[in-house]
Structure formats: structure tokens, C-alpha cells
Amino acid sequence: MKYSAMLVAAGVLSAGTAFAQQGPIKIGVLYPLTGGGAVYGVPAMAGHQLAIEELNAKGGILGRKIESIERDDKLNPAAASSTMKELITKDKVDIVLGGLASSVGLAMSEVSKQEKVVYISTIPKSIQITTDKLHKYVFRTSANTDQEGDTMAMLAGKNKLSKICHLELDYAYGNDLEVGILKALPKYAPDAKVVLTLKPKLGATDFNPFIPQVMAAGCDGVLSGLWGPHFVSWVKQAAPLGFFSKIKWISGGEIGSHEIAGELKAEYPDNVISNTYELWYHGNDPSHKEFQAKLAKKLNTQETPQWAVLGYIGVMYAAAAMEKAKSTDPDKVAEALEGLSIGTPVGKLTIDAKTHQANIGQFWGPMVKKPDRAYRMMEPAEYIQPK
Amino acid sequence: MTLTMFTLNAFYGLALAMNMFIIASGLNLIFGVLRVINFAHGMFYMFGAYITFTVAKTWGAPFFVGVLAAAAALGLIAFVVERLLLRHLYDKEHLMQLLFTFALVLLMSDAAKMIWGTDQYSVGYPPGMGGAVNLGFVMLPQYQLFLCVVGPLIAVAMWFVVDRTRWGRVVRAATQDREMLAALGVNVPMVYAAVFTIGSALAGVGGALAAPRIALVPGMDATIINECFIIVIIGGLGNMWGSFLGALAFGFVVQFGTVLAPNWQDVLPYLLMLAVLIVRPWGLLGRPEAGH
Amino acid sequence: MPSYRQLIASAIVVLLLALLPLAGSRYAIDLTTEVLIYALFALSLNVLIGFTGNISFGHAAYFAIGGYACAILLTTYGWPLALALPAAVVLAGLVAAVVGYFCVRLTQIYFAMLTLAFAMLVWGVAFKWKEVTGGDDGFTGIKMPAMISHHIGYFYFTLITVAAGIAALWVICHSAFGLTLVAIRENSVRAGFIGVDTRHMRWAAFTVAGTFGGLAGALFGMYHRGMYIENAFWTESANVLIMVLLGGIYSFIGPIIGAAVLHLLQTFTNQYTPYWPTVLGLILLVIVMVLPDGLIGLARRVRGRGGRP
Numbered sequence: 006m007k008y009s010a011m012l013v014a015a016g017v018l019s020a021g022t023a024f025a026q027q028g029p030i031k032i033g034v035l036y037p038l039t040g041g042g043a044v045y046g047v048p049a050m051a052g053h054q055l056a057i058e059e060l061n062a063k064g065g066i067l068g069r070k071i072e073s074i075e076r077d078d079k080l081n082p083a084a085a086s087s088t089m090k091e092l093i094t095k096d097k098v099d100i101v102l103g104g105l106a107s108s109v110g111l112a113m114s115e116v117s118k119q120e121k122v123v124y125i126s127t128i129p130k131s132i133q134i135t136t137d138k139l140h141k142y143v144f145r146t147s148a149n150t151d152q153e154g155d156t157m158a159m160l161a162g163k164n165k166l167s168k169i170c171h172l173e174l175d176y177a178y179g180n181d182l183e184v185g186i187l188k189a190l191p192k193y194a195p196d197a198k199v200v201l202t203l204k205p206k207l208g209a210t211d212f213n214p215f216i217p218q219v220m221a222a223g224c225d226g227v228l229s230g231l232w233g234p235h236f237v238s239w240v241k242q243a244a245p246l247g248f249f250s251k252i253k254w255i256s257g258g259e260i261g262s263h264e265i266a267g268e269l270k271a272e273y274p275d276n277v278i279s280n281t282y283e284l285w286y287h288g289n290d291p292s293h294k295e296f297q298a299k300l301a302k303k304l305n306t307q308e309t310p311q312w313a314v315l316g317y318i319g320v321m322y323a324a325a326a327m328e329k330a331k332s333t334d335p336d337k338v339a340e341a342l343e344g345l346s347i348g349t350p351v352g353k354l355t356i357d358a359k360t361h362q363a364n365i366g367q368f369w370g371p372m373v374k375k376p377d378r379a380y381r382m383m384e385p386a387e388y389i390q391p392k
Numbered sequence: 393m394t395l396t397m398f399t400l401n402a403f404y405g406l407a408l409a410m411n412m413f414i415i416a417s418g419l420n421l422i423f424g425v426l427r428v429i430n431f432a433h434g435m436f437y438m439f440g441a442y443i444t445f446t447v448a449k450t451w452g453a454p455f456f457v458g459v460l461a462a463a464a465a466l467g468l469i470a471f472v473v474e475r476l477l478l479r480h481l482y483d484k485e486h487l488m489q490l491l492f493t494f495a496l497v498l499l500m501s502d503a504a505k506m507i508w509g510t511d512q513y514s515v516g517y518p519p520g521m522g523g524a525v526n527l528g529f530v531m532l533p534q535y536q537l538f539l540c541v542v543g544p545l546i547a548v549a550m551w552f553v554v555d556r557t558r559w560g561r562v563v564r565a566a567t568q569d570r571e572m573l574a575a576l577g578v579n580v581p582m583v584y585a586a587v588f589t590i591g592s593a594l595a596g597v598g599g600a601l602a603a604p605r606i607a608l609v610p611g612m613d614a615t616i617i618n619e620c621f622i623i624v625i626i627g628g629l630g631n632m633w634g635s636f637l638g639a640l641a642f643g644f645v646v647q648f649g650t651v652l653a654p655n656w657q658d659v660l661p662y663l664l665m666l667a668v669l670i671v672r673p674w675g676l677l678g679r680p681e682a683g684h
Numbered sequence: 685m686p687s688y689r690q691l692i693a694s695a696i697v698v699l700l701l702a703l704l705p706l707a708g709s710r711y712a713i714d715l716t717t718e719v720l721i722y723a724l725f726a727l728s729l730n731v732l733i734g735f736t737g738n739i740s741f742g743h744a745a746y747f748a749i750g751g752y753a754c755a756i757l758l759t760t761y762g763w764p765l766a767l768a769l770p771a772a773v774v775l776a777g778l779v780a781a782v783v784g785y786f787c788v789r790l791t792q793i794y795f796a797m798l799t800l801a802f803a804m805l806v807w808g809v810a811f812k813w814k815e816v817t818g819g820d821d822g823f824t825g826i827k828m829p830a831m832i833s834h835h836i837g838y839f840y841f842t843l844i845t846v847a848a849g850i851a852a853l854w855v856i857c858h859s860a861f862g863l864t865l866v867a868i869r870e871n872s873v874r875a876g877f878i879g880v881d882t883r884h885m886r887w888a889a890f891t892v893a894g895t896f897g898g899l900a901g902a903l904f905g906m907y908h909r910g911m912y913i914e915n916a917f918w919t920e921s922a923n924v925l926i927m928v929l930l931g932g933i934y935s936f937i938g939p940i941i942g943a944a945v946l947h948l949l950q951t952f953t954n955q956y957t958p959y960w961p962t963v964l965g966l967i968l969l970v971i972v973m974v975l976p977d978g979l980i981g982l983a984r985r986v987r988g989r990g991g992r993p
Binding site for chain 3: 038083087095133177
């Protein structure tokens, strides 16, 4: 971060010289670094920085060094909109990456449309970004709610759920995921019935109004979009009542990640099947292992967070598109991104030319106890990629 | 709603109320005596939870040592802040205190990030409190039963201190007329410092006691501060039993409201406050301020 | 009436700003547009605080109503700007009048909390009325008239609108109405004795504040081409309150300075460090400890003119 601040200062000092024309390629990035979104934004930024460091060590993009200009989006769409404009008009970035909240992703997409600068949405999942509000300059390298919902419906069928309780957070992601699940459910589990739908509010810490209702509904499985702290609070409050001994919990929202398993340890409940973008203990292919090792070194921990890979993939896509376009011109980069395939730590990805959506998959599987570990692991972890 | 569900929800509403009362009682005390709108109270609550995590989980001390540590640490922080900075603001433009506590929120949020990072944490239940009591027709979580005992205990303790001791009389007098109190030879600044310290320590205890039930994450301070203000206001400013009543109203309205009208859960506390203030402009047990 | 010196000074400021697009970069123009909008927003709030002594914790509500209404009328209903903007401002004023009717019966912190409660209801409506407002995805893709869709055009539009708004607020605050409000702030009991209907006056001030807050919101929404529920949330109300307090509540231009300083600080600190809250917090702390009357108090002290206007 200091490094990039120095580069910004250097850029200001050297403005107006010939150096400016063949100066570095500038990549702007926004993640939430303060407040509630920092849990995910900070690791995503680490993955972003790792990718930049790696590319620069190899000589940058198109023979030019990369300068990463990193900002806090404050989890606020209007602030993100202002900051993104600033990156474009003041810092003259060539491309913008990042975002976390759906609303921030949509706000950034709006700026990208007005200013005709390519924006790669690396975490926001709202389906709107690549459907109703799709335009030439916006692309997504994270999963979307339709994909996640499709897999959850498939798992409901596979686990032969018949009476389903549906739990979603009452905001954009939760509502979109619900739509995605309901769309796919008849295909995979034609006999399953949703007997109860509940929507706790975003940021809820007290689930007492909901837990008894789910227990009384007599469902054999829950389809849930309760992510991160919401899931942890739910577990803390529901587990004393024996909730998880009776009910299968199939969940989106990446609660199968090590961040949560490692924190809850023995308190992590039985019967959870969920997803994660990345598994540090998975490492089944060389590029995955290599990424893992570098990230572990950067963060000084073996147990790396899953969000870093999303920040990493965003940068790698930006670099590949510029190389393919042999230019940083937004129109050419946008064209290059359409249909572009690259190798990533989680396998080969392709951005669909029409929907601008990458076919990024997620690891899905049950969270099981291991005799040699203090925390649960996903086993077997299956990498499910959209067709 | 069946009788079982009603009983369970009533119990949960009570548990929520008691948890909120513990946090709000400190805010009420500070608000009532110092007339300071302490935006940083939610931050104190978050620090209480994080300190409990460090003491009880990282260092492996018993949970209740963590609770005491949280109270002590927050009391100490508050005492230093009051003596060094806040006391200079009492005589200045009243609203500047609000700016001051806002600055405190910014500084403390970053301090928390530097100390604990941005990972999410959890604290285990104290031994013997992680299960449920089976009453046959209903299961009640042990830890929440415990909260239902602690809440009233704190209320009674505060009532005793404020209403039955000399020091309490001084504090009550300080809410009315501090010039007069100073003229009578009372060390008013120390009374203020003590009130700010105790009020903040209570926020720390509130955070510590909430910790086993929830995930500890950056931003957990954000909504709690509003909810505490709502409780204090609907009860009547500076009135301890008012806050107790306010917390009960809050707990039951939020619990049953969320069950019956889940679409309105986000604004339920505000609807409650709206209703109370329109019917009783000075809160349930409050009295009109002098001069109005 | 303003003194000639004040009039000339204001004219020079507006003129200098009008010259900005000739010299300034695109970034400077955008940033100035943002500052102008926040200046009007903060100033509208100070009609309430500075002139009646009542703080509102819910001023974002009228900002959001103005912003959403203008955005929806322009985009969903295809109204021309000349109709959509006034309609949005009137709507914000009407809602402020209704809310104010209940709020002015209360004083001090109870007043503040009631404004907060109403504002959170507005937030709730923006959140839940998804078909109209877009819910928490936000209302993006606002259709703009061609004349002001370019950033320079929008800058001039904002400059003219904000200047007119500030001038209108100046006239209101320095009229008999404004002076009566000051009397209420200083001593509402005595104002009552000399026959002032304090509640009516405060109600009128509340409505004026909401109306101009709505105007600022409409400008904000069009500038961002989007409105978001965060703009109605209590944190936004707190933000504008901080601007007012920072600038100083006892002077007409205090809130304008407070808005400019806080917004620029928030923008620039984020450019230099992810620990911007620490930097911003320390700066605010120094201001609070050293300058009890806000920034405007400093200016006064430097010029050796103490006291309040």
C-alpha cells in the first residue's frame, strides 16, 4: 500500500514528461478495507497485490510495469462511484477491478458505462450485473447467484430432501439467490417442497426469532444463503437446541471455507454441505499449489483465506486481455475479454462472449471431522463449474 | 402461534431485552449525567467482545476472567479519554462533544483493525452453558437463561448504588445542577470521570456477555449504538428503570415483530420509538425537561 | 441586506468557480461538483440547527427523497428535468412538513431521535419498495437531459442551482423569519412571551431545511446517475451533521466550509492510506479540542472578531 502511494507521488512528480506516455499500466481497484466488509475486502486485496507483484516480476504487461492504485470502497455505492471516477479522471487508470457488495458492483458498472472504462467485477454476485444492467465494458469473474442456486438445488436433489426450509438474508444477494434456487429446484428435486421461507436481515446477530420456526416446520433440510458471521451466529444460537442433528444444512455463501471452519473448530456443526472458492488444503494441481505457497508466504500463514483468489483472478484477466488486445484501449480490451480463456489456480476459465460471465466454479462438499486436525475439512471436495 | 412457540418467543424476547439492557444501561448513565451523546458506545461494546476473545480464547483464560478484563480495560480506556480529552469539552459548545465521540469511533475502529485484523472470531460458551434446559414442552438455551438472570442483577445493583448510597445521591444531583453541587464542595469532575468510566465498563461487559452468542467481526458496533439510543430514549432519558422497561419493550417488539411481520424487521425498533415518542414525548418513565 | 463587501465577495467566488472548467482538470471539476452539492446539503441542515438549536439525526431522509424522486421521475416516467426537479424538491418539502409537524412538539435529544425514527422509515421504504426504487441494488441508470449529461454542463448546472439555493437560504435566514428563529434558539421562553409561536416557526424551519435538503439530494442522484439506500441511512445523516458541526453552527457560511473540508478530507485520506479513519479521526480530534466553535471560529479568531453574528 505504501508502495503504491509512493508510486502515485512519483507519478504526480513526473507528470508532463515523456515518461507519462510509456509509463506504467495503471490498474485501479476498490475493495472494502474498513468496517463490515473488511473481512472479505482485505484478503481480496492481498490476492490482488500478489498478482500484481507476480506480473511485475515477469516484466509487467506489454513490457510495461503495472501500477496498482488501491482504494477503500467503504462498502458504500455512492462513495465507490466517486472514488472510481477519481481513479479514471485523476489517476487515469486503464481498467478498474473489485467491489464486494452487489450495490457497489452495480454502481461501479454504471460509472464504467458512462466513462467507457472496462470494469471487472471480481466478487459481487448480483445477477443483474450480467443480465439487465449488462453493457459493453462490464465483466464478471466471480460466480453469480444463478450458478450458486443451480448447484444448491442439485445438492437438494442429490440429498433427497423432501421438505425444505429456505433461509436467505433479506437483501440483494439473498433475494437473487432465492430466485436462482427456485428456478432450478423443479429440475433436480421435482418432489421437494419448500415449506417455509424466512429472511433474516443483513447484519443480523440475533436469530432467536427464526430458529424455533425452522425447528417447528419439520423440514429435513435447509437451503441457506447465510454467509460468514450470519452463519456463525446462527450456529452459536441454534446448536445448543440440537438443531444440526436433525437438519441437513445446504448452504451457499462460502461457509465451507477454512476461515469459518478454523474459527469455529469443534463448534462447527454436523450435516453442513457448502461451497468455497478456494481450499488451501486442496492443492491438487501444480498452479494451485504454487499460488497457495506464494499467498501463504505473503500473508505469513499456512491457512490462507479463500477471497484472495478472486482478487488474483481479476488481475490475471485484466493482464491477459491487454496482452491479447496488444493495447490498453478500453474498447479493444473489452473485445479481447469476450470469450477469453485463461489458466488460473482453480483451473481454466472462460468469459462468455455474450453474458460477460466467467465460468468460475466453486468447491462443494460436506464438512467432515478429521482425526488429525482440530477443524473440519471439506471432503470430498468437488469442483463444480457451470456448463 | 402455538403455546410452545409463544413461550419460547417470550423467553427469547426477554433474553434479548436483558442483553440490550446491559449495554444500554451504561449509555443511559453517561447520557443522563454528562449529557454527552456518546457515539463511541457501540465501539466500546465491540472492544469488550474482542478483548474477551483475546483473553478467553487466545490466552485460554476462563470466560468470566475475559468478562472482567473487558470491563476493566474499557473502564481504563474511558477514564483516560475522559481525563485527558473529554473533560475539556463540557464547558464548550455542547454539540462539539458529538464530533469528539465521532472522532473516537474512527480512531477506535482503526485501532481494532490494527490489533485484531479483519478476520472474524468466535468465543466459546462458558463451561456448562453451551446446552439447553429441557422443560418437556420447550427447550431453553442455558446461556440465555443466564443472561436473564444477569440483566435484572445489574439493574438492581445500579438501583441500589444510585438510589441508596451517598455517591448515588451525588450523581443524581449532578444531573440536575452541577454548579450548585460544586458550590457544596463536591468534586464534580471526579464524579463525571467515574460515571463515564462505569458507563463504558458496562458497555464492555455487554460486549463480553454477547460474545459467545455471535460472530465477532469489524462493523459489529454499527447497529448496536442506535438500538441502545432507542432503548434509552423510549424509557426516558437518564431513568434507569426506564431503560429497563425500554429494553423489555424493545426485546418483545423485536422478537414478536420479527416473527409476525418479518418484512418490517429492519425498521421495527424505529417504529417502536416513533410510537412511544408520539404518545409520550419524554419516554415511558421520563419527565419533561425544565424550561419546556 | 447583505453589505456590498459580502455581495462582491460572493460574486467573485461564484465567478472564480465558473472559470474552473477553463483551467481545472476533469477531476477538479467533478470534485468541486461534489463539494457544492454537500455544501447545499449541510447548509440546509443548519437552517434547523443554527437557527433553532434543534439537531436532526435524520436529515438524509429529505436528501434521499429528493434524489430518488428526481431520479424516478426522470427515468421511469420520462419527465423533463424542468418538471422532475421542482416536483422532487416539493415532495421532499412536503414530507418534511408532515414529519416536522410531529417532531417540533419535542425538543433536544427527543426531537433528534424522532427525526431519526422517521428517517429510518424513509430508508425502509427505499429498501422494500423494490419495484420503484430498485431496493438495495440501488436505482442506477438515471436518464439525463442531453444539456447536462456532460460533466462540464453538469458542473454549471450544479453551480447555478447551488448558488441560487444558497442565495435563497441567505434571504430566508436574514429575513424577519430568520431573526425570529435566532430569538427562539437563544431563548425560546422569552420568544414565546413576546408573542412568537415558537412551534410554528420551528415547523417552518424544519420544512425549509427538508426542501433544500431535497434539492441537494436531486443534484446528488443525477451527478452519480444513481441513488442508493445508503444515502437514506442514518450514517449519511450523521455525516452531514458532522459537516455542520465541523464548520460551525453559528455562522451562515460555516456549514459550507465544514462540508468542503470534511468531504475533501474523506476523499484525500482515502487516497493515501487504508488507515484513513485514523488520519481523519486525529484531524477531527484536533479541531474539536482546539476550535470549540468549529472552523469558522478559527477564521473569526484570526481576524480578531470574536462573538456570534
